[in-house]
Amino acid sequence: MVRGAEREWDRMSMLEVSGLNVWFGKHRDRVDAVKDATFDVGRGESFGLVGESGSGKSTILRAITGLAPNWSGTMTLDGRPIGKTRPKTFFKTVQMVFQDPYASLHPRHSVDQVLGETLHLHGFKNIDTRVVKLLDDVGLGQKFRFRYPHQLSGGQRQRVAIARALAPEPELLLLDEPTSALDVSVQAEILNLLADLRRDRSLTYLMVSHDLSVVGHMCDRLAVMKDGEIVEILDVDALRAMNASHPYSKQLLEASL
Amino acid sequence: MSTLLDVRNLWVRFPSRNGVFDAVRGVSFTLGRERLGIVGESGSGKSMTGRAILRLIRPPGIVEADQISLEGRDLLKLSEKDMRAVRGQRISMVMQDPKFSLNPVMRIGDQIIEAYRLHNSASKAEAYVKSVEMLEAVSIRDAERVMRAYPHEMSGGMGQRIMIAMMLIPNPEILIADEPTSALDVSVQRQVLDIMDKLVKERGMGLIFISHDLNLVADFCDRVLIMYAGRIVEVCDADKLHDAKHPYTRGLLNSLPRLDAPRERLEVLERDPEWSEAPSVSGTV
Numbered sequence: 113m114v115r116g117a118e119r120e121w122d123r124m125s126m127l128e129v130s131g132l133n134v135w136f137g138k139h140r141d142r143v144d145a146v147k148d149a150t151f152d153v154g155r156g157e158s159f160g161l162v163g164e165s166g167s168g169k170s171t172i173l174r175a176i177t178g179l180a181p182n183w184s185g186t187m188t189l190d191g192r193p194i195g196k197t198r199p200k201t202f203f204k205t206v207q208m209v210f211q212d213p214y215a216s217l218h219p220r221h222s223v224d225q226v227l228g229e230t231l232h233l234h235g236f237k238n239i240d241t242r243v244v245k246l247l248d249d250v251g252l253g254q255k256f257r258f259r260y261p262h263q264l265s266g267g268q269r270q271r272v273a274i275a276r277a278l279a280p281e282p283e284l285l286l287l288d289e290p291t292s293a294l295d296v297s298v299q300a301e302i303l304n305l306l307a308d309l310r311r312d313r314s315l316t317y318l319m320v321s322h323d324l325s326v327v328g329h330m331c332d333r334l335a336v337m338k339d340g341e342i343v344e345i346l347d348v349d350a351l352r353a354m355n356a357s358h359p360y361s362k363q364l365l366e367a368s369l
Numbered sequence: 370m371s372t373l374l375d376v377r378n379l380w381v382r383f384p385s386r387n388g389v390f391d392a393v394r395g396v397s398f399t400l401g402r403e404r405l406g407i408v409g410e411s412g413s414g415k416s417m418t419g420r421a422i423l424r425l426i427r428p429p430g431i432v433e434a435d436q437i438s439l440e441g442r443d444l445l446k447l448s449e450k451d452m453r454a455v456r457g458q459r460i461s462m463v464m465q466d467p468k469f470s471l472n473p474v475m476r477i478g479d480q481i482i483e484a485y486r487l488h489n490s491a492s493k494a495e496a497y498v499k500s501v502e503m504l505e506a507v508s509i510r511d512a513e514r515v516m517r518a519y520p521h522e523m524s525g526g527m528g529q530r531i532m533i534a535m536m537l538i539p540n541p542e543i544l545i546a547d548e549p550t551s552a553l554d555v556s557v558q559r560q561v562l563d564i565m566d567k568l569v570k571e572r573g574m575g576l577i578f579i580s581h582d583l584n585l586v587a588d589f590c591d592r593v594l595i596m597y598a599g600r601i602v603e604v605c606d607a608d609k610l611h612d613a614k615h616p617y618t619r620g621l622l623n624s625l626p627r628l629d630a631p632r633e634r635l636e637v638l639e640r641d642p643e644w645s646e647a648p649s650v651s652g653t654v
Contacts (some may be wrong), residue, residue, distance in 0.1 A: 141514070165526030216530070266411060295410040295581050300624035300635035309455070327564070329626035329635070352628055367559050 124282055125188070126316040127153040129178070132185035134168070134175045145171040145180075147340040153284075158310060158317040160327035162364065163337030169210075169320045171287045171340075176318075177208050188286040189284070204234060207277035212267035217261040223247070223272050224257045230279040246275040252306060267298035274305065278313075287319040291326065303330060324368040328352060336361040373543055373575040374400040375653075376420070377435040381417045381599075384429050392417045392430075394599040398652030400543065404569055404576045406590035408583055408608060414599040415579045419545045422577075423456055439543075452645040458488055461541035464620075465548045467528030471520040478516030481535050488539035508560045517522070533561060537568060543575040544568070551582065562589050583621055587611060594610075594652045597647035604652045617644050 134146040146168040153159040161169040175186060176181040178198050187194040189205060210216040217226060226245055231239045249252055250271040261269055270290060275284055290306065291299040303326065310317060321327045327334050329353055336344045336358065344358040356362045381393040393414040398405070407415045421432045424444065428584040437444045445456065457464075464470045472480055481500040485491065491499070497516075504512040520528060533549060546565065550558040566589070568574050580586050586593055587610035595603040595618050603615040613619060620638040 167522040226539065265451040296583070296621055297410060297624045300626075300637050303626065304634050304637065325626045325628045328628045329631065 124155050124191075125152045126155045126157070126190060127318065128178075128188040129172070129185075131185065132172065132175060132183060134171050134180050134183045136182065138256055145340055146183075148185075149164070149335075149340075149342050151335050151345060153316060153318055154312050155283075156316055157333065158331045160331035160334035161318070161320045161337060162322065162324055162327050162334055164322065166339075167337040168340040170288050170335050170343060171206060173285065173288050173318065173320055176286060192367050200234075203282075204280045204286045205282055206286065207280060207282040208286040208288065209270075209273050209277045209290050210294050211323075213266055213273050214261075216273050217269055220235060220247075220298065222258050222260050223252075223264075226272060227277055230276050234280040236279075242279070246279060249278065249309070250275045251301075266294050266302060269293060270298075270302055271305070273304075274302075274309070277328055280310070281313075282315070284316045284318065287317055289321055290319070292321065292323065299326075306330065324351070324364060330352065371400055372399050373440060374654075375436065375438045376400075376418075376422065377437075377653075378439065379421055379434040380432070381414070381421050381426055381465060382431045382433070384431070385501055393421065396596075396599075396652075397649070397651045398594055398601070398602055398604075399654050401460075401567070401654065402573045402575055403592060404566070404578055404590040404607075406586035406595060407577065407579045407596060408581060408586050408592040408621075409517060409582060412598075413596040415596050418596070419462065419577060419579050420549050422545065423460055423462055423569070424452055424628065425462075428453075430599070430611045457484075457536075457539050457541065459541055460543040461536040462541065462545040463529075463532050463536045463547060463549045467532045467553070467578055470532050473520050476516070477518055477523070477531055481531070481538065481560075484535045485538045488547075499538065500534075503538050504531065507531075507533075507534045510603060530561060537564075540572065541574070543577070545577045545579070547579045547587065548581065549578075550585070551580070558585070583610060583618075584634065585623065590594035592652070596635050600645065600647070601652055602644060602647065602648040602650060604650050615644075 123276065126132065132146055132149040133144065135142055137143055147173050147212045149172060161172060163169045171180055175183045189202065206319060210247060227243045228239050236242055244254060252268065252271050256268065261303045264272065269275060291302050309315060319327065319330055328348055331348060333345060333347045334351065335342045338360045344356060344361045346356060350356065354365055356365055377397045379393055379396045380391065383390045385443065396418055403579060407418060409415045420426055422437055424432065426432050430518065434445060439459065464524045481503065482493065482496040486497055501516060504515055509515055509527060509530055521537060523531065529549060536544065545597045550561050565576060569576050578586065578590055587607050590607040593605055593607045593610055594601050597617050603613060603618055605613055611622065623636040624638055628634055
């Protein structure tokens with residue numbers, strides 16, 4: 113399968129990040145989580161960020177959405193620069209799915225409330241039909257509509273989290289380890305769902321994962337991160353051919369086989 | 370091979386409004402000085418098996434077994450006080466999620482020092498040195514800073530390595546590791562596994578390695594029990610896991626994405642109700 117060649121994504125960038133630095137804390141406890149990161153994600157592309165824990169891959173996602181306030185550098189979304197505060201339209205374009213579906217859903221809100229509130233906040237009018245449609249889209253169906261998170265399995269919860277992210281009809285989805293908390297059998301279902309959604313809605317994905325085989329399955333290109341820096345950007349064919357040039361990427365590849 | 374732990378006909382039950390739910394249904398296995406893997410999906414009863422051995426199932430949960438014997442002593446017959454001497458000292462357990470295992474309002478250093486001094490008579494200074502050593506042994510960079518830090522400042526991977534350091538510091542005979550490396554990335558995973566591997570070999574420790582990651586278990590363990598719906602459906606040598614016969618094991622193996630064999634869609638597991646009805650396979654050697 114030559115996915116990269118088959119689906120040639122638009123050359124126009126959906127997201128451009130250049131010279132991004134993110135840090136936490138100050139003085140002797142200051143940690144530079146991301147150092148001078150530069151990459152771009154084309155429209156319709158699926159781009160992966162891999163690296164070990166603490167390498168700053170999730171922090172990049174958090175900086176994009178505004179969850180990590182201390183950053184410098186430039187980030188451009190669809191040609192418009194991202195400032196220190198983000199307008200409402202930003203969140204109509206960018207949505208995020210978090211790693212842990214057990215922590216990212218409010219335990220006392222039913223699925224209907226979770227999705228309904230998101231839709232209401234984004235100013236949609238026909239909330240009722242949209243909730244039904246969203247549940248169908250993520251393969252859950254009506255019977256899950258009035259359930260609470262504790263009545264759902266991990267995979268079902270992650271589907272709700274994906275439905276919530278899709279509610280504002282975004283163009284760019286930030287996926288932070290969307291399947292690492294799930295069983296392999298459920299992981300297969302969620303990865304299939306994400307692939308279908310991307311095709312049907314022509315979404316752009318920026319996906320963080322520590323699992324190279326998941327990134328190899330889902331992404332067109334990927335950046336390898338180490339200690340807050342991007343050490344290499346390679347496409348998936350090079351990854352499959354074990355054609356990494358940086359010693360760290362090589363080591364990562366060998367470890368994942 | 371000497372038997373450290375002998376579990377016979379273990380049941381874990383939870384009475385509920387809709388009748389009794391059997392989480393583990395008649396599981397038997399032995400553990401020698403080896404690396405025993407237990408694999409299965411969430412809900413298959415693998416974690417409950419691990420917890421039941423340490424008698425960590427709280428009421429109303431019920432643990433029943435013909436025996437759970439640690440070198441000839443039946444753990445089910447011990448008093449709660451004697452059991453406390455077993456936990457940590459002789460059988461240690463690393464839980465799934467470091468976020469819930471570490472005390473959020475206590476510095477990491479203090480927690481490890483406490484664990485060490487509980488089982489060894491050592492001065493604070495000795496314990497500090499030992500703790501830093503242990504953190505370095507689980508390949509944490511900048512161990513001194515980590516000693517000062519609080520759990521929320523740590524990433525998941527670091528938290529898990531801290532837990533492993535803390536569990537190994539009393540030098541137990543059996544380590545039950547419940548998904549210890551699921552939160553870690555491949556490179557660190559390898560290091561942590563190497564550390565556990567070294568301990569099993571050098572100290573003659575027995576390891577029960579509970580995981581959902583089939584490749585990892587195939588690679589790392591000596592023997593594997595595959596659990597489904599509270600029963601063992603298949604027992605095999607870890608290096609022969611890829612030739613497993615049971616359709617459930619095969620289904621799990623096939624649902625993994627692979628770098629060397631790209632596919633448009635991943636295979637989704639089709640469950641057969643018969644699997645949960647078949648009697649449990651014995652994992653006794």
